[in-house]
Amino acid sequence: MTKPTQHAAGSNLLLDGLGPMLTHADAMLAMSYVPPLPTNVEQVPRHQRLLQVQDVRDFHFSPPVEAQLQQSTYMMAWQGYRHRDPRAASTWATVSGEAQRQGMLLQSPIAACVEGLSGVGKTQACLRSLRCFPSQVVEHASFPKLNGAHRQVVWLSVEVPPSGKAADLARALMEAWDRATGSDRFRIWLEKERIRDGMRALDEWRQVAVSHFLGVLHLDEIQNLFKITSLRKRRSGVGDGAPELSIVEDQLLRWLLYLTNSGQVPLLVSGTPDGVGALTKRMSTLQRINTGGYHAIERLRWEDIGAKLSTSFLGQLGRYQYVKHPLPMDENLARLILDLTGGIQRIVIALWITAHRIALARKEDTLRIEDFQKAAATWLRPLQPAIEALREASPAKLARYEDLVSQDPTFWAALWDGTNR
Structure with a gap:
């Protein structure tokens, strides 16, 4: 007040x-929020990095x-x-x-x-x-x-x-x-x-x-x-x-x-x-x-990112890796993330966090393509019918989309709670 x-x-x-x-530029800056970048990752215990990766939940890159x-x-x-x-x-x-x-x-x-x-x-x-x-x-x-x-x-x-x-x-x-x-x-x-x-x-x-x-x-x-x-x-x-x-x-x-x-x-x-x-x-x-x-407000699409990958939502998100050996955010990784999430920003963030949890459970301190695939097949499995509907652009399947994603708050509560452990 x-x-x-x-x-x-x-x-x-x-x-x-x-x-x-x-101004347009000042509005975009005011509405965006990027958390502090991870530093000295190799000196931070893995269980602490599991907590640090939660900062990505606050990531907001305004279009x-x-x-x-x-x-x-x-x-x-x-x-x-x-x-x-x-x-x-x-x-x-x-x-x-x-x-x-x-x-x-x-x-x-x-x-x-x-x-x-x-x-x-x-x-x-x-x-x-x-x-x-x-x-x-x-x-x-x-x-x-x-x-x-x-x-x-x-x-x-x-x-x-x-x-x-x-x-x-x-x-x-x-x-x-x-x-x-x-x-x-x-x-x-x-x-x-x-x-x-x-x-x-x-x-x-x-x-x-x-x-x-x-x-x-x-x-x-x-x-x-x-x-x-x-x-x-x-x-x-x-x-x-x-x-x-x-x-x-x-x-x-x-x-x-x-x-x-x-x-x-x-x-x-x-x-x-x-x-x-x-x-x-x-x-x-x-x-x-x-x-x-x-x-x-549109979901993320490759045709809208293209050559602007480094300055896009995904490009900026790719800087938040909490492993000793990060994975480059290139076209292959970007297309995979879009494919696994349908380009829905909240699901992208969920996939990023759960992929890190899988990576940090391995002996090798590295983030891999397979971590995203496994995260989608396990943690995000309940969302796959909705994501498939988006990929196929099927009117019949898309008609059920909101029921699958937005009407079950217990799914998101359980997901975020699970990634904190």
């Missing part, structure tokens, strides 16, 4: 909380699309604040709801979308983009039209609960709000074992968010708004493929449309192709999402 920078007389103080807009996302996120917040100058009476009419009741002209809705397969880094891309703002919460010592201090919340990120129910989303939003602001504004709601009126809870949260000038709301795992059963029917080829919304989900969709229609909170959604496809099925929803931009 920070205090805003000194703003010029007559300026919109909400814009001060955004800081300066980053250009993430810099574009960061700039889109900034522009969404800037555009939203530009029309919500707290010095203007019309802004407070919007906050109170009087503008809607009187039919006053509201600003155009602002929304953006991030789509990608499970494991390519959608959530990380969105969170890193949001964290490029100087602070999530800004404390204003004084505020137009109000007595005393006031809190401005620049962004909030929430995962849509698996149930897709209004009550569960309301609870998630309230919990995230209280964590971010360090307050207990929603204590009475959260003390309840169960929120019975989800839409009423959502409306109260919205009113609080609007009055504190929320800059961007990020809803992750947007596919959870839709029934799993309807998605399974589509994957199995039953029906015409149109996802069927339950009554609660339809209410939620209308609530989100109202949130953007009112011009009160710019919305960023992220999810898998199933979820994004279902969300954008209605033209009205599609138009609103496109106002802030559509961003596709």
Whole structure:
């Protein structure tokens, strides 16, 4: 939580909380993270190197699309604040709801979308983009039209609960709000074992968010708004493929449309192709999402790497070898990794770590091609049907992809726990 920078007389103080807009190059640098490189490997015991290789889990090498996302996120917040100058009476009419009741002209809705397969880094891309703002919460010592201090919340990120129910989303939003602001504004709601009126809870949260000038709301795992059963029917080829919304989900969709229609909170959604496809099925929803931009996070492909191998995700990852005799990251190794993982970044990292575990269990202190093959056939064996579907580009097999990779968190928990031993 920070205090805003000194703003010029007559300026919109909400814009001060955004800081300066980053250049494309600066955005890529800000969103990337590369851990310290391994040094003096030969002097470090093997069991310690097993722990050091876990640093690779924090490795994040931003592709250009993430810099574009960061700039889109900034522009969404800037555009939203530009029309919500707290010095203007019309802004407070919007906050109170009087503008809607009187039919006053509201600003155009602002929304953006991030789509990608499970494991390519959608959530990380969105969170890193949001964290490029100087602070999530800004404390204003004084505020137009109000007595005393006031809190401005620049962004909030929430995962849509698996149930897709209004009550569960309301609870998630309230919990995230209280964590971010360090307050207990929603204590009475959260003390309840169960929120019975989800839409009423959502409306109260919205009113609080609007009055504190929320800059961007990020809803992750947007596919959870839709029934799993309807998605399974589509994957199995039953029906015409149109996802069927339950009554609660339809209410939620209308609530989100109202949130953007009112011009009160710019919305960023992220999810898998199933979820994004279902969300954008209605033209009205599609138009609103496109106002802030559509961003596709792709899996790694050799045709996109090619001659740029040394400066690519794989090229940089290849520098993190915790053996005395490393294996060159050449075309052969890169193509093998892509083949064994389908180019899914999270699986690439898992393969890299487990290959090291196999290598460090041998007498020879070296990393070999066979270590990656063995790791894929053992530790990553449950993922092979999904990876095969990606290699074959089979629509029938790809339709089951999300079930195989994203719906079983116990697999990833067991994998990461196992590589720590």
